[in-house]
Amino acid sequence: MTNSKKAGPVRPGGTIGILGGGQLGRMIALAAANYGLKVHVYAPDADSPAFDVAAAKTVAPYEDPQALAAFADSVDVVTYEFENIPHATAEILAQHATLHPNPRALLTTQDRLAEKRFVNGLGIPTAPFQAVDTAEDLADALDALGRPAVLKTRRFGYDGKGQRMIRDGDDAAALLAEFGGAPCILEGFVPFEREISVVAARGTDGAFAAYDPCANEHADHILALTRVPAPGLARATSDAAIAIAKKIAEALDYVGVLAVELFEVAGPAGAARLVVNEIAPRVHNSGHWTIEGATTSQFAQSVRAVCGWPLGDASRVGGLDVEMRNLIGDTVDDWPKILAEPGAHLHLYGKGDARPGRKMGHVTRLIRRRDS
Amino acid sequence: MTNSKKAGPVRPGGTIGILGGGQLGRMIALAAANYGLKVHVYAPDADSPAFDVAAAKTVAPYEDPQALAAFADSVDVVTYEFENIPHATAEILAQHATLHPNPRALLTTQDRLAEKRFVNGLGIPTAPFQAVDTAEDLADALDALGRPAVLKTRRFGYDGKGQRMIRDGDDAAALLAEFGGAPCILEGFVPFEREISVVAARGTDGAFAAYDPCANEHADHILALTRVPAPGLARATSDAAIAIAKKIAEALDYVGVLAVELFEVAGPAGAARLVVNEIAPRVHNSGHWTIEGATTSQFAQSVRAVCGWPLGDASRVGGLDVEMRNLIGDTVDDWPKILAEPGAHLHLYGKGDARPGRKMGHVTRLIRRRDS
Structure with a gap:
């Protein structure tokens, strides 16, 4: 179809194409800019928050083959910030550019049935x-x-x-x-005690790096609070969770950041306590704490992975505990209070309308260990 | 001239105008985006690195009154990334928008004679x-x-x-x-032992926050290495350096981030060791370590100050020592090695041509205390 696909690592000055213009794309774009990369964002909505920090933008439907091909031809690598990408769209992108994570990861994780069959096929339990x-x-x-x-x-x-x-x-x-x-x-129904998630990355060289598993609390089905490390999570269970994420990433020949949501159920410490709920083939809300809380943020890690660069250090900064709270709907009106709170890291996504249930921003707090 | 000047704090969703399109403007833009703000960059060179992360740009000479007025009218506040702004330019901007830091700070610090007279007038020594x-x-x-x-x-x-x-x-x-x-x-000639600098901020409310003074080493007159805290700097000297920066900021009714470069000369600890070399009315190369090394980066602090927001916490993260090394000219070719170094934070500015002496990026390392 085209021979514009580039081989080898992306060099600084190169361009990452991002499909999707929400806050995840925006934060990937910020991380890419820090590495001297340009970003080209493709999204159908002219008001997309990621456009404000992108060197180039395409406003077009996800079903526009010409626009998709031109977009993919103009960049060094394509990635995406959401998984609900039509099959045909992924095919076009992959024909014209390197697409990370690969189309198989996308097809597997965008369909709950395919995803569960895939996970079970690896010998990992689901509901x-x-x-x-x-x-x-x-x-x-x-x-x-x-x-x-x-x-x-x-x-x-x-x-x-x-x-x-x-x-x-x-x-x-x-x-x-x-x-x-x-x-x-x-x-x-799985009678789980709580949800934890593993955010991790796999590079083009097969290297794998996971952040510490975090505990997630939801309100109205939307992530409200992430705490890392997950309070009281047994080491054996934490290790097992990371091993599951690694197995999934390797089986998909994955390149990029992924998140694996797991239910922790009653049982002995270790893999027996874990049931995979969902895989997200992208940076994830439960990884936002990594911006300040980890040596390499999930967004920087995503850029490293899709550019074919070595993965960065995923350890927590200074060994501190971290809490990330979403600012949903009009809770974002607390921004002046959060700005005035010493040590609170406020992030706002540049969205105009604080509709109920809309993710407007988040706040991260680094805290001394609870158990010390 | 116009009544479009806005009063009160800038709200998320608002726009900061930045005069100048280099790496400092680019890093201010990234910090602004993190707070949900838009950025409009004004610079004469169509290739300016800051344009890649700006929601809006104006490519025009600094001497174009119409372009300056339109720019200033389109934003909520104007700031700048360099001090060599013509007097007439500052006047036009200040007529059409709130300009932080104010024109007096600019006029004082862009002229070595006016600056030294001003500093001496505060009872602070210079050469x-x-x-x-x-x-x-x-x-x-x-x-x-x-x-x-x-x-x-x-x-x-x-x-x-x-x-x-x-x-x-x-x-x-x-x-x-x-x-x-x-x-x-x-x-x-001042027989100084070394150069230190204080990067600090003053808010619209008069609040003042300084980062720990850092020690700067130059090569070919260009900053090469910043270390913080400045090794072996006596507490009394450190306090005196910060007091000098505060006195300067207050005397200028300053709003924004400033840097005061000081020579440390032989003598007893305290103010007697300090001679002011230069004031920069902007974020400063010797403050780049704050991106990872401080709770609030100098760029975020600059955004907070010029938006009329409370200043953030300027303390070092986890009390760690920090080293920032500039990547000048073709030393930027080391980027793959730096990317592979655990814990090294690489920053590249998106500049195309690695000419000798050109600041292409920097690398920050957080390190355990040398003296422990």
């Missing part, structure tokens, strides 16, 4: 699940998995969108109908 | 000096100050440009002639 396309499928799945169970669309879900708990007495078929015929999956 | 406009002035000045002495142009000097040492036997008049009639100053 029990069944594919659901029809009311009949759903009835069968509920018979097999019992109630409560969680019905989810296979694709396009985030922050609790596209999922419904089915409890005793609920009209399951009616809940399914609300998804308008979208392919679904039913997941058996 | 002895005399104004030199003619060969006769120079002969008088050399009689008064002796040799060696340093002849400098009053304006537009940086990185050793516009200055010449006059030693015994040198043809002073010939050296003066090389400056082509530019107004000059002769400075008596």
Whole structure:
């Protein structure tokens, strides 16, 4: 199709193409600029926050083959800040440029069914699940998995969108109908104690570097608070979580930053306590603490990985504990108070309208160890 | 002239105008973006590194009144990354927008004669000096100050440009002639042991925050290495250096980040050891270590100050020592080695051509205390 694909590491002065113009793309762009790289952001919305810090931008739909090809031809490598990229889009990008993470990682992680089959195939547990396309499928799945169970669309879900708990007495078929015929999956309920996540990176040389696993608390299905290290997390469980992330990254021949969300369930310390919930093939909200809390931020790490550079040190700065709190909707109005708080690191994403549930920014606090 | 000047703090979503498009403007822009602010960069060179991370840009000469007025009208506050701004330019900007630091700070610090008179007027020592406009002035000045002495142009000097040492036997008049009639100053030689600098900030509320004084080493008149804390700097001398910076900032009713370069001479600890060399009314190369080394970077602090926000915590992260080394000219070719060094923080400025003496980037290392 084209022979403009570049081989070898991207050099300073080169350009990273980023598909998606939200806060994740914006923070990748800031990290890239710090390394003397240019960024070209591709997003359909002219108001995208990442455009404000990009040397070049393309405002076009994700389904525009000409715009995608021109974008990919103009950059040294393409990456993305979200996983809901149409298959055809990924194909075009990969034909015209090096795409990191690769299309297989994207196809696997953007579909809950494919993702769970892939994870189970590695011998790693997930919630029990069944594919659901029809009311009949759903009835069968509920018979097999019992109630409560969680019905989810296979694709396009985030922050609790596209999922419904089915409890005793609920009209399951009616809940399914609300998804308008979208392919679904039913997941058996996992009685987890909490969610942890591993944010990690894999380089083009196969090197792997994980941040310390963190504990995540949600409000209204949206991440509210990340704490690292995860309080009281046993060393064996932490090691097992990182080993799971590594196994997943290697199996996908992954290049870039990924996040693996895991449920921690009752049981002995180690892998037995862990169930994979979800894989995100990108920088992740639960990794925002790394900007100040780790020697190399997840955004800098992502740039290093996709440019074919050596991965950076993922250890925590000064061994300090870190807390990251999201600023959702109008909680962002607290910005003057946070600015005045000694040691609080405020991040705002440059979004105009503080709608309920919208991620407007976050605040990171480095703290002395709780247990000392 | 206009009533578009805005009062009160700049709100997230607002725009900072930056005059100058070099690496300092670029790093201010990155810090502004982190706070959800937009940046509009004004610079004459279409290749300016700061343009790559700016939401808006104006490519125009610094002497274009229409472009300056339109620029200033389009932003919430104007700041600058260099002090060699023509008087008329500062006047136009200040008529159309809030200009931080103020025009008086600019006029005082862009002229070595005005700066030294101002500093002495505060009771703070500088090198002895005399104004030199003619060969006769120079002969008088050399009689008064002796040799060696340093002849400098009053304006537009940086990185050793516009200055010449006059030693015994040198043809002073010939050296003066090389400056082509530019107004000059002769400075008596100060037998200093080393150069230290204080990078500090003052807010619109009069709050003042200084970083720990650092020790600077130069090569070919260009900053090569900054170490903080300055090794072996006595507490009394450190306190005196910060007090000098505070006195200067207050006397100028300064808002923003400034740097005060001081010579440390032989003598008892305290103010007696200190001679002010130069004031920079802006973020400064000797403050680059603050990006990773301090809780609030000098660039974030600059944004806070000019936006009318509370100043941030200027303390060093985890009490670690920090070293910042400039990457000058082709030393930037070491970038792959630095990327591979655990814990080394590489910064590149996105400049194309690694000419000799050009500041291409820097590298910061956080280190455990030498004296422990």
